[in-house]
Amino acid sequence: CRAVESVCGNSELEQGEECDDGNTINEDSCTNECLINNCEVGYENADGTCTAEFTATAESGTIYQGKSLVNALDSWNFVHNSPSGYLSLGVYNGIWYNALHVGTKHVYHYNAPYWLNVYEIYRMFLVFDTSRLADSTDILTAEILIKSSYVGNDDVDGNDYIAVVQSKQSNPAQLTEEDFDRLSDQLLSDKVYLNSVIANQDKIIQFNQEGILAINKNGFTLLGMREGHDINNDPITPLSNPVYGAEQRDYINLFTETTNNVPKLRVIYKASEPPGQCQFISAYWEKDSVNE
Numbered sequence: 001c002r003a004v005e006s007v008c009g010n011s012e013l014e015q016g017e018e019c020d021d022g023n024t025i026n027e028d029s030c031t032n033e034c035l036i037n038n039c040e041v042g043y044e045n046a047d048g049t050c051t052a053e054f055t056a057t058a059e060s061g062t063i064y065q066g067k068s069l070v071n072a073l074d075s076w077n078f079v080h081n082s083p084s085g086y087l088s089l090g091v092y093n094g095i096w097y098n099a100l101h102v103g104t105k106h107v108y109h110y111n112a113p114y115w116l117n118v119y120e121i122y123r124m125f126l127v128f129d130t131s132r133l134a135d136s137t138d139i140l141t142a143e144i145l146i147k148s149s150y151v152g153n154d155d156v157d158g159n160d161y162i163a164v165v166q167s168k169q170s171n172p173a174q175l176t177e178e179d180f181d182r183l184s185d186q187l188l189s190d191k192v193y194l195n196s197v198i199a200n201q202d203k204i205i206q207f208n209q210e211g212i213l214a215i216n217k218n219g220f221t222l223l224g225m226r227e228g229h230d231i232n233n234d235p236i237t238p239l240s241n242p243v244y245g246a247e248q249r250d251y252i253n254l255f256t257e258t259t260n261n262v263p264k265l266r267v268i269y270k271a272s273e274p275p276g277q278c279q280f281i282s283a284y285w286e287k288d289s290v291n292e
Contacts, residue, residue, distance in 0.1 A: 008034035039271055041132050049140060054128040054221075054265040059173055061098030062088040063180040066120035068109055075119045076235040085180035088122065098175065100124055100263070102162055102225040103152070103251025106235070108242045115242045119235065122251065123183050124225040127172045128265045133217040138270040142207040142215060144189070144223075147261040152249035153194035155236045159228035160250045162197075164189035164205055166214055167222040183224040185231045188214055194250055215267065223265075227251070 006014035009032075011022035019030035026032040026043045035044070042052030065085035069075040088099045102124040109116040126144075133139075144164060153160055166184040169175060188211030197203050215221050227250055229236045239246050254261045
């Protein structure tokens with residue numbers, strides 16, 4: 001006789017299988033290895049913990065501010081302390097979308113007889129629908145996964161990092177220009193120095209305890225990202241010799257319509273006891289995702 005190898009996903013309960021629901025989806029109540037999933041949301045890990053992933057909604061975006069002034073410090077103070085800014089938008093095949101980037105820049109312009117200093121600050125706002133997490137969910141760790149399409153790291157002075165911060169965005173369904181000053185300067189994550197971020201490669205930003213506590217189990221989790229010079233109110237250092245259009249930038253770009261590098265919030269939590277039914281979160285990058 002020859003032993004028959006079990007096949008997960010054929011709707012037949014065979015030797016070594018705890019379940020077989022006819023598919024190999026890992027995020028439902030029966031995993032892709034035909035083991036019972038004990039997670040209420042997401043999928044079960046090898047160590048018995050659970051992972052739930054949430055994709056940033058289309059209402060996430062970036063607000064920026066910039067100002068041309070003769071005095072560099074005046075330009076920085078105007079931009080950093082501005083109560084509002086401008087939505088950063090892109091267009092692809094005639095369709096507008098919210099761009100995702102974060103950082104600070106300095107640019108020289110010349111308007112005879114003066115050289116003008118232009119500071120720009122970009123603040124990213126991220127919206128995640130985490131409402132399916134139960135109030136009793138015991139979160140162990142959390143992190144944001146990003147993939148940048150561009151990284152600029154010109155002013156390496158210790159403030160050349162990005163970090164997750166709390167957002168007080170007025171409406172999770174619509175980012176407005178008045179939200180520019182509604183990001184906290186309290187860090188909810190590790191500092192991620194820009195020299196450790198490689199374009200087109202995944203980068204994980206680990207939350208601290210305050211970041212874990214900021215995850216909202218009853219609705220939308222509102223987060224943001226700021227660059228270190230912006231957080232510490234320390235202007236990025238201009239180039240020593242003015243050159244028209246020359247830029248100094250500590251800055252990363254994440255999402256464009258063609259790269260589709262949308263941040264994900266990943267939550268690791270304790271599995272429920274007794275085993276429950278798994279419900280997979282499916283938050284797509286769609287414009288009406290937060291209104292469904």
